[in-house]
Amino acid sequence: ELFNLKLLEFENNDGFADRSSYCFTQFAIKELFPELTIKKKKSRIIKLMKTHTTISSKKMYYNQQEGVQINQLTNLLKQEQFKQIQQRLADRGMRKGFACLFYGAPGTGKTETALQLARETGRDIIPVNVSEIKSMWVGESEKNIKELFDNYRLAVEDSDIAPILLFNEADAVLGIRQEGATSAVNKMENSIQNIILQEMETLEGIMIATTNLTQNLDKAFERRFLYKVKFEKPNIKAKQAIWLSMIPELSKKSALILAEMYDFSGGQIENIARKNSVDQILTGKKTTLKQLQEYCESENITKGGEGKRIGFR
Ligand SMILES: Nc1ncnc2c1ncn2[C@@H]1O[C@H](COP(=O)(O)OP(=O)(O)OP(=O)(O)O)[C@@H](O)[C@H]1O
């Protein structure tokens, strides 16, 4: 009876239901003991929550188009504005959830933008361990995804300012679903994706997904993202600003030269700025344009030129 009422479930450790012991479901805990804040063992796909006060401020420089979109999104997600919008959507019987997709080349600032957005709007981040989702047992992963969204729903209800559910590097779950999948792995991937799609339908808070995928993004996902921001490689003006912000002792002219010579992402420029700092600390040498150019050349070689992600991040 209690099982049918969804008040009890079997204990479940590491994916195996233990039929000799029971525990309350999240639902039961919420219904029966609303006054208690019971900390539940977190599933592995939910990493530690990141409070917005721990995110350090970083100035981002965008191309015109992305800049406008991100500005708009930041304003929308400021609490005052967000509350009004949600109310209006509810009045019109529309879904209240805000799902945003940041997509584009590696190192163009997608993850950092999500963090800065959270910081500026005072929202905590609940990060999802996307790689864990795929490495779990078949039945287990489906259950854990549901639990993830249930936990998120509770977090939204419990906080004045809705936190952001962050699917960082979500390529694995946003890719095209396999039609008529036969292998167990493909079937599982499809069902994981279907569950996420379903959950997105009833999402009440804010979800941000970042991905390098541009071509083979599943259309069903594409449709469910209300805001999609494409991150292009920075143009010369943006690159110049990034160079200057990362190596403040650089002259504007040198920064422009570097911006014009190298087709780098912000992430690549950051790499070079780091190398330069390390070098300065070790040798005490001043920053020179020539030295920076040498770093740029070697960055070009190690990265194999355009776009491709090599090595680990
Ligand atoms: N537009 C930008 N303005 C300023 N800094 C930038 C910009 N883009 C990237 N950076 C710098 O590069 C670092 C790496 O960027 P980030 O990790 O956000 O890239 P990403 O788009 O998420 O890449 P990936 O697709 O590989 O995950 C940032 O922490 C930031 O310092």
Ligand SMILES: [Mg+2]
């Ligand atoms: Mg990233």
